[in-house]
Amino acid sequence: MRIGIVVDSACDLAADYLRQHAVTVLPIRIHLGDDTLVDDRDPLAWQRFFAEGFGTRSQAAETEPYSIEQVRNLFLGRLVKDYDCVFCLTITATRSPIYHNASQASFSILKDYRPIRQAAGVPGPFLMRVIDTENLFAAQGVTAVEAVRLRVAGLNPGQMRERLETIARSTYGYVVPRDLFYLRARTQKRGDRSVGWLSATLGSALDIKPILRARRGETGPVGKARGFEAAAQMLFDHAAARVRAGLLTPTLCVSYGGELSELAALPGYAALRETCAGHGVEYFESPMSVTGMVNIGTGAVALGYAAEEHAFGG
Secondary structure: OOEEEEEEOOOOOOHHHHHHOOEEEEOEEEEEOOEEEEEOOOHHHHHHHHHOOHHHOHHHOEEEEOOHHHHHHHHHHHHHHHOOEEEEEEOOOOOOOHHHHHHHHHHHHHHHHHHHHHHOOOOOOOEEEEEEOOOOOHHHHHHHHHHHHHHHHOOOHHHHHHHHHHHHHOEEEEEEOOOHHHHHHHHHHOOOOOOOHHHHHHHHHHOEEEEEEEEOOEEEEEEEEEOHHHHHHHHHHHHHHHHHHOOOOOEEEEEEOOOHHHHHOOOOHHHHHHHHHHOOOEEEEEEOOHHHHHHHOOOOEEEEEEOOOOOOOO
């Protein structure tokens, strides 16, 4: 059975990895005044984001994910002919309508695919499964990498779905933002009051940086440190400890809202990579998506892994 994998562009995996494993990307459009940038994990779009100064003026940006009709057209135009089953892995439904749009589109796709496959000479039924990763950015990559591994291992769609839903529920995502005022402005624009004026003011005045955790569709602070580098090291040290304790998948994903050379220079980063190598955990590093940088600011670090339930720092 030919199994396809679809992610949205907020999923932080390197473009080369997505291309190598034929992972299809649902683009997200970024609108800022009269300018529009299509975030499709293309490095050229990422470069344009910085070259044209989107990052310095993106507080007011609007993001536009694929609509129900666009998802339907993508599947009926290509994917129902290329594959016999497709897993569509989306950013958490609590932060984006992508899961809803893909789920709604699936009803029409599964109703209308038969004559399209028949005309293309493709026998048999078509299956589509939409899975909410319940996380975002680098942490979305954990479920996507597991989907690739399961496909290579030859698991059937039922086995894959059960495993992917388990991993999604067990994935921990973390973000360390650089600019709390920017993050507050973006969350307020979405109607999210999780970063208040007081915390943003104190954070900037005292250079206190929070460590935010995403899990099972919920986000909130779990730690803080004086200065961005100290917060990043706290996160990397925590991740290294979880690797030593044992993960549910041999995967750790990290992304950064800037040049990856800056990520490599952060304290604790090299030690985390060495810990992964010493414990058989595959390390995935990528630039943060344009969508991620629009929503949490440039220069932020995101990290994700799947593990048994635990507290931050534990």
